[in-house]
Amino acid sequence: MENKNTTFKQTPLQKTYFALGTRINLTIFGCENPVILDKTYNLIKYYEDILTVNRDESEVMSINHAAGKYPVRVSEATYKLIKRSVQVSQEYLGFNSLIGPLVKLWGIGFDNANVPEDEDIKSTLNLIDPQKIILDDNEMTVFLQDDGMELDLGGIAKGYIADRIKDFWHTFDISSGIIDLGGNLLLVGPQPKHDDALWRIGVQNPHDARGNAIGVVVTPECSIVTSGIYERHLEVDGKSYHHILDSKTGYPKQNNLASVTVFSKYSIDGEIETTNLFFAGEPVKDWGKDNPNLLGAVFVTTDNKIYLSKFTPNDFHLLSDEFEVSQH
Template sequence: MIQKQYYGLGTVITLSVSEPATAADLDAGNRLIKHYEDILTVNRPVSEVMSVNHAAGQQPVQVSKITYQLIKRAVAVSKWQLGFNTAIGPLVKLWKIGFDGANLPADTEIKNRLQLIDPNDIHLDDDQQTVFLTKPGMEIDLGAIAKGYIADAIKDLWISMGVESGIIDLGGNILLVGDSARPNGLWRIGVQNPLKQRHTALGILTTPAKSIVTSGIYERYLVINGHNYHHMFDSKTGYPIQNDLESVTIVSDVSIDGDIWTTEAFYQDIDKGIPLIEKQPGLDAIFVTRDFKVAMTSGLKDRFELTDNHYHLI
């Protein structure tokens, strides 16, 4: 395969295609990433999403079709109230976990921010394509959904350009295109070991072309007085979600679903998470706990092989 690495979306991006595709197809994918990051990021002062955030409590802001569609999807999912919340921005900016200035905020500050993270306070106008955050200080954050959206867009672009086989790796989001070079056309993809450096697997998934998205608490966290605070927040408390999970991997047809359901499943923990994912058509999940246990949905029983003997299946 022809492979190139880029930097974007706060991580190392690896794009790969099989011939007759060329490096030009990889560069086209990277240009698309840069364009989407420019309009969707909240980690720079200027973007379409930041224009919405800056106008919170003042007026609606008209945005492009791409931004509007993604915000609309994010708001709809947030209203399920299963854990995913696109209005979480004020909490993310308060804690700053994974960024310069990361800190443990005062409880009073956290309680104040809880007043600003209700997705029902985001008003959308389909006719005008505007987004209005009704309270000053509100902020949309698309960090839990944008990578999947962008990965799917690259796949669509590549298919339109005639790419027959490839791998989109956005760091946590892997999206497979077409068949692999193996005789059966299936791919063998490593599932990240949460306690080891990136690309160190705890097991191998054998799969047709699917999306494999992993979310976990092992890359962005803050340690204060021996206590580990990760970046996945509970909208009810304003603090990191409290459970025994280290990571959740979702296997799905499209990457945006992987983004959404890793968050939902992580919030639900194993006991509620496995039944929840089992009910979703076309989704499967792998749960990894802090005490080295691995659980999975029924659709992966014959497709996932545990390779790290520190872990055991439950």
């Protein structure tokens, strides 16, 4: 059947960039102005410049340099993002925007990867307590109480930036597109190739190479974010350590999950919820029940079982006979 939406008949604009430490793929349908893609990249670089911990002059690094010394005033957008990240961190459900010193101690995914001594881990835990950050709403200042503390918005920044890109595209009346920030997806508007205008999104096999899906979720426009143990590993004496570290123990979080994928209206919510659900270790009762912005979640276990939250079995189409959809 022919798709009658003429927006979809045009060749999409596509461009690949490198930013945020990853490959950025931007796709716009129904638009003939390629300048918008470069303007989008400039927007990404703007937010990267103020939020990254990889540039000494960023707003976040100005906070880290002043740890244990004095509060630092930041821009309104940065302050609001930091406040959200701190509030979520203080819920102690898994997400922690102060975990940077512990990540550096382990170095998983980097050349200095190692299994730290217990004493080093214990001393580092004192630097990652989210209660030790003081926010002043009136002055828009941020203060890390102890020297050596570090704020790192890496676990939330991609989602925040993706949401800002969508807002930016709407100012140009872009009705359909794909924002891919290194695997974090934000789908904008109706899907261009299907008459039902729904997107088909593959859930990755956590035991296999990127791009191999174990199942497909059919969904309207949304964000898709995954937390998984397959992305970065450290192998020592036959034991594997993944990169998702537990702020309570200082060690990689141990449970039966290989990955969690969250489908949500806003990408920033997906970033937070994938981490928290991974730490929960299993589907959470009534998760998303009172929040229409959380569409559903797919849990994949290390023993090849798939559990669904908020989705029904009809929402998930299994592709691999190595896995089974189970009831929790």
